[in-house]
Amino acid sequence: MSAAAELRERVAAFLAEHDPATTERLDLLRARYDAGLAWVHFPPGRGGLGLPRALQPVVEEAFAAVGAPDNAPHRNGIGLGMAAPTIVAFGTPEQQDRFLRPLWTGEETWCQLFSEPGAGSDLAALGTRAVLDGDTWVVDGQKVWTSGAHTARFAILVARTDPDVPKHRGLTYFLCDMTDPGVEVRPLRQLTGEAEFNEVFLTGVRIPDAHRLGEVGEGWRVATATLDHERVAIGAGSPARESGMVGRVAETWRAHPEARTPGLHDRLVRHWVDAEVARAAGLRLQQKLARGQLGPEGAAMKLVFARLAQQLSGLEVELLGDDGLRYSDWTLVRPDRVDFTGRDAGYRYLRAKGNSIEGGTSEILRNIVAERVLGLPGEPRVDKDVPWKEIPR
Amino acid sequence: MTTHAVPDLLDSEVVSDLRAAVRDLLADRCPVGAVTACYDGDRSLVAPLWRAVGVDLGLAGLLVDEDRGGHGASLREAAAVAEELAAAVAPVPFVTSAVVATTVLAHAGTPEADRLLADLAGGQVTASLVVPWTTAPEGRVPAVGARVAVRSVAGALEAHVLLVPTGAGDALELRAVPVGDGVTVEPVVSLDMTRQLADVTVDAAALAAAPVVATDARDALRAGLRAGTAVLAAEQVGLARRCLVDTVAYLQQRRQFGRVLGGFQALKHRLADVYVEVESMGAAAAFAVGTLADVDDDLEQALVTAVAAAACSDTAVRVAEEMVQLHAGLAMTWEHPAHLLLKRAKSDQLALGSPERHRAVVARLADLDPPGTRLG
Ligand SMILES: Cc1cc2nc3c(=O)[nH]c(=O)nc-3n(C[C@H](O)[C@H](O)[C@H](O)COP(=O)(O)OP(=O)(O)OC[C@H]3O[C@@H](n4cnc5c(N)ncnc54)[C@H](O)[C@@H]3O)c2cc1C
Numbered sequence: 055m056s057a058a059a060e061l062r063e064r065v066a067a068f069l070a071e072h073d074p075a076t077t078e079r080l081d082l083l084r085a086r087y088d089a090g091l092a093w094v095h096f097p098p099g100r101g102g103l104g105l106p107r108a109l110q111p112v113v114e115e116a117f118a119a120v121g122a123p124d125n126a127p128h129r130n131g132i133g134l135g136m137a138a139p140t141i142v143a144f145g146t147p148e149q150q151d152r153f154l155r156p157l158w159t160g161e162e163t164w165c166q167l168f169s170e171p172g173a174g175s176d177l178a179a180l181g182t183r184a185v186l187d188g189d190t191w192v193v194d195g196q197k198v199w200t201s202g203a204h205t206a207r208f209a210i211l212v213a214r215t216d217p218d219v220p221k222h223r224g225l226t227y228f229l230c231d232m233t234d235p236g237v238e239v240r241p242l243r244q245l246t247g248e249a250e251f252n253e254v255f256l257t258g259v260r261i262p263d264a265h266r267l268g269e270v271g272e273g274w275r276v277a278t279a280t281l282d283h284e285r286v287a288i289g290a291g292s293p294a295r296e297s298g299m300v301g302r303v304a305e306t307w308r309a310h311p312e313a314r315t316p317g318l319h320d321r322l323v324r325h326w327v328d329a330e331v332a333r334a335a336g337l338r339l340q341q342k343l344a345r346g347q348l349g350p351e352g353a354a355m356k357l358v359f360a361r362l363a364q365q366l367s368g369l370e371v372e373l374l375g376d377d378g379l380r381y382s383d384w385t386l387v388r389p390d391r392v393d394f395t396g397r398d399a400g401y402r403y404l405r406a407k408g409n410s411i412e413g414g415t416s417e418i419l420r421n422i423v424a425e426r427v428l429g430l431p432g433e434p435r436v437d438k439d440v441p442w443k444e445i446p447r
Numbered sequence: 448m449t450t451h452a453v454p455d456l457l458d459s460e461v462v463s464d465l466r467a468a469v470r471d472l473l474a475d476r477c478p479v480g481a482v483t484a485c486y487d488g489d490r491s492l493v494a495p496l497w498r499a500v501g502v503d504l505g506l507a508g509l510l511v512d513e514d515r516g517g518h519g520a521s522l523r524e525a526a527a528v529a530e531e532l533a534a535a536v537a538p539v540p541f542v543t544s545a546v547v548a549t550t551v552l553a554h555a556g557t558p559e560a561d562r563l564l565a566d567l568a569g570g571q572v573t574a575s576l577v578v579p580w581t582t583a584p585e586g587r588v589p590a591v592g593a594r595v596a597v598r599s600v601a602g603a604l605e606a607h608v609l610l611v612p613t614g615a616g617d618a619l620e621l622r623a624v625p626v627g628d629g630v631t632v633e634p635v636v637s638l639d640m641t642r643q644l645a646d647v648t649v650d651a652a653a654l655a656a657a658p659v660v661a662t663d664a665r666d667a668l669r670a671g672l673r674a675g676t677a678v679l680a681a682e683q684v685g686l687a688r689r690c691l692v693d694t695v696a697y698l699q700q701r702r703q704f705g706r707v708l709g710g711f712q713a714l715k716h717r718l719a720d721v722y723v724e725v726e727s728m729g730a731a732a733a734f735a736v737g738t739l740a741d742v743d744d745d746l747e748q749a750l751v752t753a754v755a756a757a758a759c760s761d762t763a764v765r766v767a768e769e770m771v772q773l774h775a776g777l778a779m780t781w782e783h784p785a786h787l788l789l790k791r792a793k794s795d796q797l798a799l800g801s802p803e804r805h806r807a808v809v810a811r812l813a814d815l816d817p818p819g820t821r822l823g
Binding site: 323 | 453455456457695698699707709710712715716718719720722723726727728729730731733734751754755757758806807809810813814815816817818819
């Protein structure tokens with residue numbers, strides 16, 4: 055029997071025991087995690103079966119087919135796409151036991167406390183300090199652009215534990231409890247009108263040493279792994295044809311024959327072709343991931359994804375003519391999810407601007423591709439061997 | 448829109464080994480100087496190289512069934528071979544004979560076609576489909592009447608047998624005309640002399656005397672041209688990848704302003720963009736080739752082939768042009784191979800249908816109607 059068929063049988067056996075119609079949503083999700091049917095490429099005992107990642111869609115389809123509730127992945131993109139794989143790769147068994155199950159079920163969502171006002175692209179320059187006090191770290195500093203901090207229960211956090219060594223060496227990676235009284239989250243309004251991201255002020259936040267991920271001073275290595283996952287999570291797209299931004303624009307095209315012009319048609323078809331090419335590239339990346347390890351290739355996917363999302367959403371506004379001049383709602387809301395293809399065309403156009411900024415700007419990604427994939431020389435570094443505290447700021 | 452099972456987009460071990468074998472052979476037998484000589488009218492490389500590739504390595508019969516003396520391989524193997532051949536700009540009739548003509552014959556389903564296939568499998572005999580090299584798979588095949596005069600045919604110079612579509616519309620038939628009396632194959636000074644074109648004429652008597660290899664040839668022709676288009680996309684990937692690799696290597700050692708040029712961010716970013724495009728086109732070509740090999744759905748095959756052709760045709764040209772710009776003066780010389788890659792890439796852009804024609808196919812099959820069409 056093929057691996058996919060075996061997996062389908064496993065899901066069927068699980069569903070025979072846990073009828074989605076009569077089981078509580080959370081009970082069902084927890085049981086699904088315990089059965090290794092959460093993310094099949096994760097290790098056994100951690101919600102997975104140690105199978106190729108490419109088999110995950112088999113499970114998703116089987117659960118969707120019987121109308122089983124999902125774990126609301128839109129509300130926990132950072133947890134599922136970034137925190138979880140990093141915890142699996144670097145976490146202690148206790149950390150994995152504590153965090154992964156409620157993360158996957160969505161009982162605990164996560165945010166990412168990386169960027170700071172003074173450290174964006176140059177993440178390794180960050181200045182939020184963590185000082186050890188007995189077996190507890192005390193954290194002080196400010197983070198910014200923190201998506202979903204207002205709903206998150208935990209955060210992945212990078213802080214400086216040694217200011218006397220060059221910037222990449224003095225960082226440490228933590229799992230931070232967002233309910234700590236020293237954590238203050240303030241909404242930061244975006245160009246769309248809403249506040250998906252926040253400013254986060256950390257004042258005397260206490261993190262037990264048991265919630266440190268990786269060794270002290272190893273934070274950069276751990277953070278790099280997270281960022282590689284982030285790029286794949288943002289850029290990998292969906293396996294179905296016309297499922298992303300291109301689908302929205304194609305629908306609009308089909309629904310508005312009166313708006314069609316030769317120029318728009320030419321652009322639409324070019325972008326449609328590009329989207330198909332990107333889909334093929336995403337699928338091939340997934341097949342590569344299934345065979346081996348994640349590398350910096352995710353950066354390439356994210357570059358393409360961002361460009362396409364921006365071109366397509368811009369085209370859709372033009373296509374809509376008069377309606378393209380309208381906008382759904384500028385009210386400040388604090389959404390509980392990130393949805394690049396949601397709401398109206400104007401929203402999608404504006405939100406897509408973030409796609410070439412979040413998770414590493416397109417300029418930084420080009421540096422990464424050039425250096426880590428093509429092996430070209432690194433950027434000149436004036437701060438290379440300078441202790442962090444002596445770098446001019 | 449139906450979504451099919453995703454074909455395998457990565458090389459199998461068999462394909463990797465095949466690539467390595469072709470690459471090794473070309474490193475040995477296809478020196479740049481001899482390829483460049485094709486532009487000076489010296490085609491002495493062509494026959495021995497085809498003997499090595501087509502006969503000794505057995506690639507002429509890659510797509511021919513085993514019971515006809517071939518290898519019974521899939522289009523994936525053929526695509527990998529085309530990619531490697533293109534990286535060396537090897538002037539051999541692999542795509543024209545071993546892919547297009549062979550696939551046409553394999554779909555013809557007549558004893559005459561089968562006999563010819565067995566001849567092609569050995570590599571001693573090659574064939575060429577007599578259509579302009581710009582003919583697209585999903586279009587109308589330009590058939591001819593009693594006397595044949597077709598311009599810009601690829602693979603005809605090397606061919607022993609010409610596959611000539613005759614008649615019109617529903618009554619399209621295919622004849623196999625041996626190159627000989629009543630046939631002229633006039634070489635054309637071509638933009639790409641490593642796939643030199645020819646103007647072909649066949650007189651009425653020669654045509655009438657030639658055996659019919661297919662009576663209703665439309666499906667066979669479409670299959671051959673479609674397979675050729677997908678394999679050509681892989682060829683374009685081979686060209687583009689070679690351009691990228693050579694350009695990165697060059698900029699890693701070329702110094703100006705006291706620095707390695709590859710360290711300047713403006714150039715790094717351009718190369719990063721090229722890398723992303725090359726990876727993307729590689730996936731698109733693999734998707735088309737894999738779909739033709741695995742997915743038995745005519746419209747899906749036509750769509751993914753058109754997508755790959757539209758994308759790969761333009762990208763290969765862009766990447767070759769970047770190679771020229773980033774090698775600067777060096778690339779403008781006759782000695783440097785950049786021009787060989789550029790000329791092949793630019794010719795390939797028009798071959799088997801222009802990108803615009805392929806995009807028109809995409810628009811039709813993806814239900815993206817042009818202006819002037821009404822709902823319902
Ligand atoms: C919608 C959104 C959500 C986000 N969510 C999160 C989150 O949840 N958690 C989090 O930690 N962060 C988050 N971010 C922050 C994001 O990671 C940063 O914005 C990003 O890394 C860029 O930093 P910056 O904005 O400070 O720009 P800067 O680094 O100041 O860059 C300014 C410009 O200079 C360019 N530039 C910088 N350095 C170089 C260089 N070496 N070479 C060439 N060009 C360069 C940049 O590409 C950019 O165009 C989010 C951002 C957005 C837009």
